[in-house]
Amino acid sequence: xxxxxxxxxxxxxxxxxxxxxxxxxxxxxTAVATTSQASADRAASAHGVRLAFADAGELAAHPDVDxxxxxxxxxxxxxxxxxxxxxxxxxVSEWPLGVDAEEARELAEAxxxxxxxxxxxxxGHHSPSARFAADLxxxxxxxxxxxxxxxxxxxPWGGSRIWPNxxxxxxxxxxxxxxxxxxxxxxxxxxxxxxxxxxxxxxxPRTHDHVLVAGTERTVPNATPSHVLLHGMLAxxxxxxxxxxxxxxxxxxxxxxxxxxxxxxxxxxxAQRETFIHWGDWDIRIGDDILAVPDxxxxxxxxxxxxxxxxxxALYQEVAEAIAExxxxxxxxxxxxxxxxxxxxxxxSAADGTAQVIx
Numbered sequence: 371x372x373x374x375x376x377x378x379x380x381x382x383x384x385x386x387x388x389x390x391x392x393x394x395x396x397x398x399x400t401a402v403a404t405t406s407q408a409s410a411d412r413a414a415s416a417h418g419v420r421l422a423f424a425d426a427g428e429l430a431a432h433p434d435v436d437x438x439x440x441x442x443x444x445x446x447x448x449x450x451x452x453x454x455x456x457x458x459x460x461x462v463s464e465w466p467l468g469v470d471a472e473e474a475r476e477l478a479e480a481x482x483x484x485x486x487x488x489x490x491x492x493x494g495h496h497s498p499s500a501r502f503a504a505d506l507x508x509x510x511x512x513x514x515x516x517x518x519x520x521x522x523x524x525x526p527w528g529g530s531r532i533w534p535n536x537x538x539x540x541x542x543x544x545x546x547x548x549x550x551x552x553x554x555x556x557x558x559x560x561x562x563x564x565x566x567x568x569x570x571x572x573x574x575p576r577t578h579d580h581v582l583v584a585g586t587e588r589t590v591p592n593a594t595p596s597h598v599l600l601h602g603m604l605a606x607x608x609x610x611x612x613x614x615x616x617x618x619x620x621x622x623x624x625x626x627x628x629x630x631x632x633x634x635x636x637x638x639x640x641a642q643r644e645t646f647i648h649w650g651d652w653d654i655r656i657g658d659d660i661l662a663v664p665d666x667x668x669x670x671x672x673x674x675x676x677x678x679x680x681x682x683x684a685l686y687q688e689v690a691e692a693i694a695e696x697x698x699x700x701x702x703x704x705x706x707x708x709x710x711x712x713x714x715x716x717x718x719s720a721a722d723g724t725a726q727v728i729x
Contacts, residue, residue: 372460372690373420375401375429377412377450378441382464382678388417388437391684393674395691397437398539402493405554425718429595435459437487443468443538448605451477460487462689465556467706469545474710478703489689489699490706492648494559498667499652503563503623503629504637511656515608518564521615522625522647528596528616531582540581540592547594547693549713553614555648556625558701558709564629565605567712569727572600574720577616600716620644627652642676649678676684 374391376383379402379728391397400419404410414422423429430438430453436456440447440463448468461481467490468474476662481488494500507515526533527548532540539546561567574595581592598614625647627638634656641651654661668675670683685699692699708729715726 371656372397372440372693373400373434373436374398375403375432375435375459375490376441377403377426377429378439378446378464379417380404380409381441383439384413385417386678386682387441388668390674390679390686391439393671393679393683394686394690395683397686399436401429401432406704409430412686414643426450430457430459437462437509440464444550444648445538445543447692448473452480455480455484455486458486458525460689460693461506461704462489462491462584462685463706464491465706465709466545466550467552467557467703467710469543469690471707471714472708473545474707475704476672478707481703485534487689487693487699488703489692490701490703491682491685492555492558492701492705492709493678493681493685494562494648495701495705496554496681496688497559497562497648497652498684499638499641499654500559500562500648502667503636503652503654506636506654506656506661507629507631508724511634512629512631512636513535515564515604515606515631517608517630518560518604518610519630520556520560520610520612520625520630520647522552522556523617523621523623524548524598524614525599525617525619527552527594528577529581529618530578530613531584531618532590533584534586537583537590540590542594547568548614548616549595549716552616552646553598553612553716554709554713557612557712558617559647560610560627563627564608564610566708567610567728568602570602570712570715571725572598572716572719584638595720599649600715600719604660621646632657645677648681650676651678 403423407424410422577596638652
């Protein structure tokens with residue numbers, strides 16, 4: 371049994387990590403931590419957890435914790451990860467790993483030196499739909515891949531207004547923007563299907579210099595992009611075109627992924643409206659044929675096969691196997707570092723107008 375401590379047990383983790391872990395027999399959540407003892411006690415009570423902390427370091431150091439889950443704001447990831455590594459604990463961190471590529475490099479190197487298992491939550495890597503689509507390509511169902519196009523909605527980021535609890539994301543130094551969060555996850559899903567990007571040319575237009583705080587009459591300055599536009603080349607030689615457009619929401623069509631091959635075209639759209647590409651199931655077509663994702667691609671218990679917990683549960687299954695086998699899971703901190711470098715290349719291209727090779 372792998373004993374888990376969840377740092378940031380309210381908010382996102384409450385509806386994703388905690389249900390995913392509760393559904394898996396290999397794990398037991400033994401501790402939670404939040405910013406106050408009162409909220410930690412409430413979270414512990416709600417999920418039947420024995421230990422509650424207002425300090426992430428105390429949680430990481432506790433002998434009844436084997437694995438630390440980091441589900442706080444991106445700007446707080448590094449401190450919690452370092453505390454876990456100091457205590458010799460395995461770590462699962464939400465994406466992004468750090469606020470930028472340099473911090474991600476430091477954390478990846480520290481995790482390697484600590485000799486622990488480390489994973490990052492890029493759900494698209496464990497999406498049954500993405501894995502099935504990747505296998506269809508590998509089997510030659512559309513011939514040689516020639517081009518990929520993705521259009522995706524990036525709301526609630528990039529619009530003319532923002533929810534009060536997301537105002538922190540208007541400062542790019544915090545590592546939480548439409549590029550890092552939305553495009554970051556979407557590009558990971560695209561690469562899971564079509565392979566890695568090797569070169570990008572990008573633009574990051576900022577439509578709104580000031581943004582209205584929803585429910586108020588207050589505006590706040592915005593230094594982050596409103597949209598992400600890029601063209602690039604994949605390792606296979608195929609071209610890629612990606613548009614992530616910001617907005618106020620709610621999400622509607624969510625995404626359209628089109629893969630054009632020498633012998634056919636594969637398209638993917640959300641099976642349920644208002645679900646991002648890395649969260650939910652896809653409707654997959656090759657020409658006029660609708661292809662259902664086989665049940666063999668669904669490895670998590672039936673109770674967590676939809677919504678945010680589904681692909682996170684699949685990641686935890688991979689983490690459990692990695693711990694048992696003495697290897698690193700996928701995606702690891704090294705995967706996260708490569709992905710951070712992709713986003714940094716997009717930023718450099720947008721800043722100077724040149725094509726950038728992905729390190």
